[in-house]
Structures are given as structure tokens and as C-alpha cells.
Amino acid sequence: MSLPVVTSYHFDTDDHPEQTRFEMWREVMAATHEVAPAGTTLDPFHIQVAVWRLGQMVVTSGQLTSQSFARSGENIRRDHIDHFGLFVQGSGTRHCQVGSHTELLRENDIQIVDFAQPENSVATAGNTGTLYLPRDLVEEIIPHFSRFHGRVMRDSMAALFARHILAMGTSLPYLPATALPNLTQATMEMAFACLQSLESGSWEMNSAVVLAMRRRVERYIESQLESPDISPATVAYACDMSRTTLYRLFEPHGGVMTYVKRRRLHRIRAILIANEDLRSLADISEDYAFQSGAHFSREFRKEFGSSPGEVRGDRLPQINATALPEADLGVILRSLHS
Incomplete structure (x- = not known):
């Protein structure tokens, strides 16, 4: 190990x-x-x-x-x-x-x-x-x-x-x-x-089988975040489960498409912080199936409390904390792979 x-x-x-x-x-x-x-x-x-x-x-x-x-x-x-x-x-x-x-x-x-x-x-x-x-x-x-x-x-x-x-x-x-x-x-x-x-009383938390099902769906969604065709029907079909089961799995998220939207937003936020993709915000958001730049900006602010431009403009330098003899709490937290 x-x-x-x-x-x-x-x-x-x-x-x-x-x-x-x-x-x-x-x-x-x-x-x-x-x-x-x-x-x-x-x-x-x-x-x-x-x-x-x-x-x-x-x-x-x-x-x-x-x-x-x-x-x-x-x-x-x-x-x-x-x-x-x-x-x-x-x-x-x-x-x-x-x-x-x-x-x-x-x-x-x-x-x-x-x-x-x-x-x-x-x-x-x-x-x-x-x-x-x-x-x-x-x-x-x-x-x-x-x-x-x-x-x-x-x-x-x-x-x-x-x-x-x-x-x-x-x-x-x-x-x-x-x-x-x-x-x-x-x-x-x-x-x-x-x-x-x-x-402790929730349906999903009491079943190892259900937890494994949800993880399988989440892995599939992660691989499809750039696909404009992702939907409850396509996810259920790809993961070999009914739409009713899929709904129950993602009910705590507000539904599977709400989960997809949040994962897309978090993926884009990580891209903006890393600052390695120099394309426009409109081009990046289009890759993740947002209908328009205005729609993307509105959803981004709702999720994170700041605009995508603020995140890209106010980013902190990415520091490898493991390479430093000392690193403060903020540096160490930002070095984690979430």
C-alpha cells in the first residue's frame, strides 16, 4: 500500500x-x-x-x-x-x-x-x-x-x-x-x-447494492458530461435500470438532470481555476451543453455565488503543496484532488 x-x-x-x-x-x-x-x-x-x-x-x-x-x-x-x-x-x-x-x-x-x-x-x-x-x-x-x-x-x-x-x-x-x-x-x-x-433512515443509505448502483450511474454521467444527448432515458438505458429506479437514486439531488447540470458546472469551474483552457467562456460552456452564455452564467452564479469571469479573473496560483517545506491551510486544501 x-x-x-x-x-x-x-x-x-x-x-x-x-x-x-x-x-x-x-x-x-x-x-x-x-x-x-x-x-x-x-x-x-x-x-x-x-x-x-x-x-x-x-x-x-x-x-x-x-x-x-x-x-x-x-x-x-x-x-x-x-x-x-x-x-x-x-x-x-x-x-x-x-x-x-x-x-x-x-x-x-x-x-x-x-x-x-x-x-x-x-x-x-x-x-x-x-x-x-x-x-x-x-x-x-x-x-x-x-x-x-x-x-x-x-x-x-x-x-x-x-x-x-x-x-x-x-x-x-x-x-x-x-x-x-x-x-x-x-x-x-x-x-x-x-x-x-x-x-440513517433513507432508502439509498441503507443498501450497499443501491450505493453501488448510484456510483455506476455517476461514473457514466462523468463520462458523458460533454454529450448534448444525455437524458434520464439515455442514462437509465446505459445503466440497465428503470427510470423509476434512476429517479429514486437521484431524488436527493433534485433529479438526475439537476445532478448532471451541477457536475457540468463543477467541471467548468475546475477548468477556469486551472486556467489551462484559454477559449472563451461561451465556447467552454457550449461544450457542456449549456443553451447560451447567459444561461450558463446565470446557473454558474446560482451555484457558486460568483460569475465565471470572476473565477477566471480572481484565480489563485495553483501551488503544489507537497513540494513546499511549509504550506498554509489554504494552499494545502487547494492541493487536494477532489
Whole structure:
């Protein structure tokens, strides 16, 4: 078994003069969030953060003093980070707001965070951990997972997994490289066992056969995204199933054609970020069967909150994090293959 790619990043305010510590931390967090002090001016400001990439996952561990965090639409448009985070509260508490909904996170609570949606929080001093997973990896198992943005998990399985994530932060620096593949696989399996409890009663989540059927359809759709002839009838025929079965498989996505449209949009977005296809937006969208440039732009903005031109114009340079001795969280997340 090949070893997973491991990339480490460490930040400690003790490595910087006291008067510059918060500004240094603000610069580190600028990759994903805006931060501000939340305690009194008498509170010493201290941060310790470590980040590891394990295969398709990123794990973080942190010791934080009181502060507020905000991920705005501007952050989302600028950084192109398209992942889900499972945020674990260790010691201390965190008040979180997603839209009009608020939650108070306590020890061993796990909150689901969709990085493509805004969120705000205010934390007391304490320790935390986060597991980041690429969107496509999660939504292959749990369709339209973004609807759980802000959800807090507090059941016994969540508490067990929360302790596992927090323990990784203290154990990873001392594990031999040979232990990492098994740890990565076990963590991924625990994550999905925990997340599947969100939909434990759904038809598709309770059948390995149905899951295999949906994956077969998804692979076929991926191979046909540039075909203008794709339809429920052609997909059902190619995958040897009835249209009724196909509908049930993709009902959580809003139907198979809604799923196709979203996959086309995500494929085009990846093309624009990579910046290797220099053709016009109209030519690229036409390749993916959008009726017109206006229709494509409208659907793109609805899906991502920004125009295709903004994504192409504001792209960040693509960086190979594995080639760097140190890489911040934003660089490491963007290096994942979703």
C-alpha cells in the first residue's frame, strides 16, 4: 500500500514578538477567514496550530485564545476552497451562527461546515480539531451534503469520532510513516459512519447494492458530461435500470438532470481555476451543453455565488503543496484532488 501524502504546517505565536502576534495570526487565517480578538485587552494572545494532509484529508489541531471568526462571501469568491469541514470543539466553547440559526458548541460536539457558504463564530480559549474533506468525495456517498451546513452532531458516534480527531492532533507528530495508510483509511471510514447517521433512515443509505448502483450511474454521467444527448432515458438505458429506479437514486439531488447540470458546472469551474483552457467562456460552456452564455452564467452564479469571469479573473496560483517545506491551510486544501 502506498503511503498517503503528508504535508505539515505549524504556527505558534511564541515564535513572534508579542506586539506582532495577532497580525501574524490574521495573515495566516486570511486564507480562509477574517479574525478579530474577542477577549479583553488584558488577555495574552496565544495560538498554536498544526496542519497535516493525509491522502485526500486534511487534519488540523489548535490551541486558541478567545477570538471571532467570519467566512464571508468575499472569502469564498477569493479563495476557491471547495471542501467540507468537520469542526470539533475540545475544551472551551464556541457560539456559531449560520444564517439565522445559532448553536453553542461544547466539548466533543462536531459541527459540519460547508466552505462554500458563509458562517460566523465566537470562541473562548480552548483546543479544537478539524477534519477537511473534498466536496466530491463526500457527495459521492451523501448527495447534496451542503444542506447539512451548520448542523451539530452530538450522538455517541459523534463523540467517539470527535475524540479520535482531537487525539490525532497529539499523536500524528510521533507516528511512524508506516502507520499512516491504516490511520488514514480508518479515519475516513469513521467519518462516513458518523455522517451516514444523518440519513440513517433513507432508502439509498441503507443498501450497499443501491450505493453501488448510484456510483455506476455517476461514473457514466462523468463520462458523458460533454454529450448534448444525455437524458434520464439515455442514462437509465446505459445503466440497465428503470427510470423509476434512476429517479429514486437521484431524488436527493433534485433529479438526475439537476445532478448532471451541477457536475457540468463543477467541471467548468475546475477548468477556469486551472486556467489551462484559454477559449472563451461561451465556447467552454457550449461544450457542456449549456443553451447560451447567459444561461450558463446565470446557473454558474446560482451555484457558486460568483460569475465565471470572476473565477477566471480572481484565480489563485495553483501551488503544489507537497513540494513546499511549509504550506498554509489554504494552499494545502487547494492541493487536494477532489
